[in-house]
Amino acid sequence: MSNEAEGYDAPRALLTLYDEALPSVYGYFVRRCPDRATAEDLTSETFLAAMDAARKASPPPINVPWLIGVARHKLADHYRRRHDRFTDPVAEVPEPDGEDRWDAEVDRIVAESVLARLPEHHRTVLALRYMDDRSVPECAELIGRTVHATEALLVRARRAFKKHYPEGGAR
Template sequence: MNDPPGVRPDPAMRLLGLYDEALPRVYGYLLARSGSAAVAEEVTAEAFLAAVAACRKPDPPPLTVGWLIGVARHKLVDHWRAVGRDRQRVEPLADHDPGCDPWDVQLDITVAHQVLATLSYPHRAVLTLRYLDGLSVAEVGSCLDRTTHATEALLTRAKRAFRSAYEGKEGTR
């Protein structure tokens, strides 16, 4: 169907054609990283709303599933930041004892996911982006609006927190 002369079609309609293919992949990406269906659903919705807004800009980005997953990654980081800010107002951050690097051992994937869900949001974000998404420390820092040195320090604290929680969880099995 042709549009009447002078009427410009809504560029966000192009997103509709990609929706059926992209939705399960974006949701699956978020579910695997958040460990929560509720969070994955909420962030998936936010990602698609952001995609619609981006499509309506004068120079819209190329619409691909990869681009949508990138939008979803940024929205998940935004979610973790918001929750982390809320949590920091209520709970002081725990100081963890230093330990050896937990990435040098084989991990029980189920226990690892459970432990990851118990960590503070900044720790969960840095570990997820670095080790699940495979981003470099500099790329993680960019996602979290931190310098490389600050990201390295956060990653060190997150590893220690993970190790401590993982060993405690493993001892209860």
């Protein structure tokens, strides 16, 4: 049975959710983009894509976790579109400033790679908890689970992450 047959008005649901969802979607981008203009553009793209999806004959359920999923795809598309990401030459090698950031940067790259290989529900809960710095109750609300179920999911997600993380990695 389709959502329309049940009386579900997805475009109206999205408009109703907009004020509540905007800070979460924009916050997702602002922590992951080099500047606010890019975060604002990607936020707009996310809501436009959501409205397009909401107008389909069988629209998805419109909620904040679904919007964050759309946002993840928009961010990935943005970085795929950037042709200049590896073409900026380094003017000169920066001098060490007392702390070696190389290990931290390598750990970040490896962690992102491991995260990308995890199932979506593990990626989502780990990103919300550790990248977005959300509390467990906030994560639970955003993914539509109980706090207890979210804590259990976090345990499983961390275990899966550690299993795939190379030896000698995360400090």
